Amino acid sequence: MPIQNTAVLLPWNRMSTTPTTAVNRTPASNKGGSVPFKWTAFVLGLVLPGLGHMSIGEKGRGCRILAGFLILWFSGLLIGGLGSVRSWDPPYTNPAAGGKRNLWFIAQAAAGPIAFGFAALDASLIRGAEDDQLIEITMHDQSVGTAYRFTSIGHAADFGTLFCALAGLINFAVALDAGGRATSDRRGGGR
Amino acid sequence: MTVLSWVPFMQPLPGVQATWLWLLPILIFGIAMMYKAVRVVDLATYWREVGTMTAQVLLAFLGLATGVFILVQWIVPLIPAG
Numbered sequence: 483m484p485i486q487n488t489a490v491l492l493p494w495n496r497m498s499t500t501p502t503t504a505v506n507r508t509p510a511s512n513k514g515g516s517v518p519f520k521w522t523a524f525v526l527g528l529v530l531p532g533l534g535h536m537s538i539g540e541k542g543r544g545c546r547i548l549a550g551f552l553i554l555w556f557s558g559l560l561i562g563g564l565g566s567v568r569s570w571d572p573p574y575t576n577p578a579a580g581g582k583r584n585l586w587f588i589a590q591a592a593a594g595p596i597a598f599g600f601a602a603l604d605a606s607l608i609r610g611a612e613d614d615q616l617i618e619i620t621m622h623d624q625s626v627g628t629a630y631r632f633t634s635i636g637h638a639a640d641f642g643t644l645f646c647a648l649a650g651l652i653n654f655a656v657a658l659d660a661g662g663r664a665t666s667d668r669r670g671g672g673r
Numbered sequence: 674m675t676v677l678s679w680v681p682f683m684q685p686l687p688g689v690q691a692t693w694l695w696l697l698p699i700l701i702f703g704i705a706m707m708y709k710a711v712r713v714v715d716l717a718t719y720w721r722e723v724g725t726m727t728a729q730v731l732l733a734f735l736g737l738a739t740g741v742f743i744l745v746q747w748i749v750p751l752i753p754a755g
Binding site: 531532535542543546547549550551553554557559560561562563564565607608632633634635636637638639641642644645648649652653655656659 | 680681682683684685686689690693696699700702703704705706707708709710711716719
């Protein structure tokens with residue numbers, strides 16, 4: 483294989499399956515699937531789910547993406563409460579022991595500013611609850627800790643976290659699709 | 674805590690610990706909505722595709738659950754101990 487052709491196999495070139503030249507950058511040549519990655523659409527998709535697709539003219543697709551995201555996100559919040567989106571001190575950890583980063587939030591953060599907004603709400607309303615709303619609990623390491631009296635545990639915490647994490651993860655994939663999608667590729671968009 | 678005294682978002686949904694299987698269709702429906710919004714070629718068939726995918730995934734779960742049930746309840750006890 484000639485050395486210049488190996489470049490298209492590298493991961494950062496996957497969005498473009500043929501080398502980009504002045505000749506094949508025309509819309510007509512995009513029919514073959516070679517599309518320059520649209521970083522603006524990708525970033526907009528991360529800012530608000532579906533906005534990336536709306537920005538490239540796929541309004542119908544964007545609205546459906548947003549609707550699906552909102553169903554997952556707010557179902558998660560209804561099931562597990564605000565604690566479903568938490569950047570620090572995941573369930574079953576003792577904040578008094580030094581605090582711990584919640585790894586689920588990495589997936590949830592792909593939902594963009596919405597995730598950070600709800601994490602801030604959790605920090606102020608649930609984790610930062612008044613003393614009269616706190617109860618003493620025994621942690622899994624047998625230490626004594628405190629928690630908001632309505633902090634979700636068990637299946638409510640698991641499913642709430644899972645719903646929001648999946649919404650974030652899928653939104654990241656959707657934003658990638660918005661960046662890699664050909665603008666001229668209507669595929670029924672906008673209906 | 675009962676449903677009547679439940680404060681949405683501030684408190685977890687009551688009753689989830691005992692009955693949680695009904696959350697699966699909602700989860701799969703939401704995933705299918707986002708997935709099919711990207712994958713479907715013609716948006717006119719969107720809702721049909723979402724319904725089909727939701728049903729397929731639920732049936733797959735049911736099939737897996739049935740398979741594991743048969744394995745654990747019927748086949749594993751047939752294996753001689755020791």
